[in-house]
Structure formats: structure tokens, C-alpha cells
Amino acid sequence: xxxxxxxxxxxxxTRQVNLWYGTFQALFDVDLQIPRGRITSMxxxxxxxxxxxxxSVNRINERLGYVRTTGSIEVxxxxxxxxxxxxxxxxxxxxxxxxxxxxxxxSIRDNVVFGYRVHSGRxxxxxxxLDELVESAxxxxxxxxxVKDRLDRQATELSLEEQQKLCIAxxxxxxxxxxxxxxxCSALDPKGTEAVExxxxxxxxxxxxxxxxxxxxxxxxxxEECIFMLLGKVVEHAPTDEIFVTPRNQETADYIEGRYx
Numbered sequence: 390x391x392x393x394x395x396x397x398x399x400x401x402x403t404r405q406v407n408l409w410y411g412t413f414q415a416l417f418d419v420d421l422q423i424p425r426g427r428i429t430s431m432x433x434x435x436x437x438x439x440x441x442x443x444x445s446v447n448r449i450n451e452r453l454g455y456v457r458t459t460g461s462i463e464v465x466x467x468x469x470x471x472x473x474x475x476x477x478x479x480x481x482x483x484x485x486x487x488x489x490x491x492x493x494x495x496s497i498r499d500n501v502v503f504g505y506r507v508h509s510g511r512x513x514x515x516x517x518x519l520d521e522l523v524e525s526a527x528x529x530x531x532x533x534x535x536v537k538d539r540l541d542r543q544a545t546e547l548s549l550e551e552q553q554k555l556c557i558a559x560x561x562x563x564x565x566x567x568x569x570x571x572x573x574c575s576a577l578d579p580k581g582t583e584a585v586e587x588x589x590x591x592x593x594x595x596x597x598x599x600x601x602x603x604x605x606x607x608x609x610x611x612x613e614e615c616i617f618m619l620l621g622k623v624v625e626h627a628p629t630d631e632i633f634v635t636p637r638n639q640e641t642a643d644y645i646e647g648r649y650x
């Protein structure tokens with residue numbers, strides 16, 4: 390029998406998702422269908438629920454004991470909040486990139502294979518296999534030629550741009566299907582931002598990428614679809630060019646034109 394992954398063009402589907410931090414409701418009836426293999430950006434003013442939604446998609450919000458979520462979130466056809474779902478498997482299939490690069494205090498090489506070692510379940514992995522994984526992941530994030538001669542150096546010695554690329558590379562050996570990125574360029578200078586945006590564009594197709602950003606220019610440059618959120622609700626979801634050129638909703642137009650937020 391074919392798996393849900395094989396037959397659906399939808400990577401992430403949410404139905405009536407509501408979320409509370411204690412008594413404060415942060416998400417209201419979020420219904421979305423995010424296409425597989427494309428880059429989707431989420432925009433909206435601070436506090437509108439973008440990051441909360443992003444963290445709901447890999448259940449990272451559950452680290453806070455006072456969070457309650459209702460509704461369903463399916464990733465590649467599987468309900469990630471189902472009682473029998475293992476959280477480790479959710480995190481394996483859904484990678485997360487944070488606002489500020491967070492390389493482990495290890496070598497560049499060990500950063501890349503860290504997650505693979507954890508998820509493989511094997512005590513000993515052949516060095517040739519690890520070497521191949523390191524090269525493949527670093528090539529995918531356009532970092533191999535820069536660091537191939539210093540793989541044993543501390544990852545924290547890299548520039549911020551290089552650290553962010555490394556954090557993305559660290560996810561790839563475990564073969565995630567979805568990459569969630571929360572303001573991935575906010576700590577970078579314009580040159581670093583351009584480099585990471587180029588990387589994100591090259592990764593599309595192989596991965597479904599969902600990016601939260603406050604940068605309107607970045608959303609327009611680096612995404613194919615765009616979601617506008619306001620006060621915990623989805624106001625509009627459309628192709629990026631349509632959102633920015635001919636938005637259907639007045640609130641969307643007001644935000645894009647800088648009238649608030």
C-alpha cells in the first residue's frame with residue numbers, strides 16, 4: 390500500500406488549530422495546506438502567531454508545560470499529535486533552524502554527524518560512511534569548499550553566515566522532509582543574508598521549507614507562497630507575487646504597505 394507521503398502534494402495540513410499559553414490564546418482556528426517541495430514564507434507583525442505556529446509543527450512548544458493545543462497538524466499525511474506518534478520521529482522528519490545560529494561546541498565534522506549518530510541507533514558507524522555524510526551535507530549547503538580543510542576546527546570559529554549554513558547542514562544527514570526556519574537571517578549582515586537566501590532557494594524541491602520572517606523583501610525574494618497572519622489568525626495565503634502585488638484582503642495590503650506592524 391502506498392504511503393501518504395508518496396501520493397500527496399501537501400506537506401503540511403492543519404485543521405482548526407488553536408493554541409493557548411496558559412489562559413492566553415495565541416492561535417485561532419488555523420487551517421492551512423502547505424505544498425510539498427516549495428518555499429512558503431509567513432509574514433505578519435510581531436506577536437501575530439508566526440513563530441508559535443512554526444513551533445507547533447514540530448511540537449517544540451510542548452517543552453513549555455503550560456501550552457495546550459487543539460485541532461490537527463498532519464505532516465506528509467501523518468497526524469503528528471496522534472497519541473502513538475513518537476516525538477523523536479517527528480523531530481527527525483521535521484528540522485528546525487533558529488534565529489541565531491546555534492552550532493554545538495564541537496568540531497565542524499562532529500556538528501554535521503551529531504544528529505545522524507543520535508538517530509541511527511548504531512554504536513559504531515564506519516568512518517567512511519560518516520565522511521561521505523559530512524561532504525554531502527556541506528556541499529548541499531554550499532560550505533564544503535570553504536571548510537573542507539578545517540573540518541576538525543571548532544564550529545564556533547566560523548562566521549555567523551557559515552554557522553547558520555552549518556546548522557542547516559546538521560539537519561540533512563537524518564533526511565528530514567520539512568525544514569522550519571525561524572528568522573534564519575536575522576543575525577546576519579546583508580552579504581550573509583544573501584548567501585543563506587541563495588542556499589534556501591537551492592534546497593527547494595528536495596525539502597519543503599517554511600520560513601518565518603519580518604523582512605518583507607526577503608519574503609518576496611525567497612519564497613514561492615506566502616501566508617499573512619494577524620492576531621493569531623491566517624488572513625491570507627497565496628502565491629508570493631499575488632500577496633505582494635494584488636492582495637485580496639485589505640489588512641494584507643495595509644501590512645505590506647507599512648501602515649502597521
